Amino acid sequence: MSDLVLAEVSRWYGNVVAVNDINMHIRPGITGLLGPNGAGKSTLLSMMAGLLPPSTGTVTIDGTPVRGHVRMYRQIGLVPVQESLYDFLTGEQFVRLNADLQGVPDPATATAHAIAQVEMAPAANRRIGTYSKGMKQRIKVASVLVHDPAVLLLDEPFNGMDPIQRRHMMGLLHGFAQRGRTIVFSSHILEEVEQIARQVEVVVAGRHAASGDFAQIRRMMTDRPNQYLIRCSDNRRLAALLLTEPSVRGARLRSADQAIEVEADDFGRFAHVIPNLARQHGLRILELTPTDESLESVFSYLVNS
């Protein structure tokens, strides 16, 4: 059982602040590191793995700094985002290479076991260059499983996977979690994180924007002001009615097509307001579209709140 702790960690590259004063306590189980592109997730994972020194602050596992401690590297497995592998090696040779580099006591058995865990035995003797994206992802995972790390770090592990490969990878990560491992994976896809992570850490523009289980993160999102576009049988009338509603912050007619742009305070209440108004006043709703549901808007809200 290993706790990964980041204390006041920052990292900059020249003038670019990639990670800005982050504190995190990551416990055994699956944690999702969620954030848009460029948020600093890869930089964070590299620091967690001890590959990259923080500019300031410390990363520790069970109290010992990871950077510069060979003993700690033995406990960590990092699956990087890069797809380029040694294409001329077979999957088996690649995993074995890592077993040898890690100095595991019985590299042949460890290699076979790791390959079996990711269900790649049938393709183990094929060259990596012939693998699909999902297979490459699995062989990368096998290559870090050879030394049986207590902490497994995965950068965008579901990238390019089809639904079956995705389910398989999720099952694999669940299995590690059940064996008491600490797993951190990065993603910019909300649903991916929701499906598998017990704990979610949201990172935006290098800052730690939110932390909690998925229900807590969702609540932060749904409690924020929401924007919608509405079209109905009498837009002008509905806009006037909406302005009298306490849950509505603003409503205006869009000049181009007279559709109504609405900002509502509370998603839960607003969901009841529209059908009630339509029923009471005999209006027919033709369209109701959320206009700020992109991940970016959710993130920027979390960061600015």
Ligand SMILES: Nc1ncnc2c1ncn2[C@@H]1O[C@H](COP(=O)(O)OP(=O)(O)OP(=O)(O)O)[C@@H](O)[C@H]1O
């Ligand atoms: N070696 C580097 N030199 C200069 N800037 C860098 C370097 N590595 C990362 N950055 C910058 O640091 C910031 C964070 O990058 P990082 O790759 O950690 O984010 P990310 O969340 O993993 O993004 P993505 O999902 O796109 O990989 C970005 O602005 C990036 O351009």
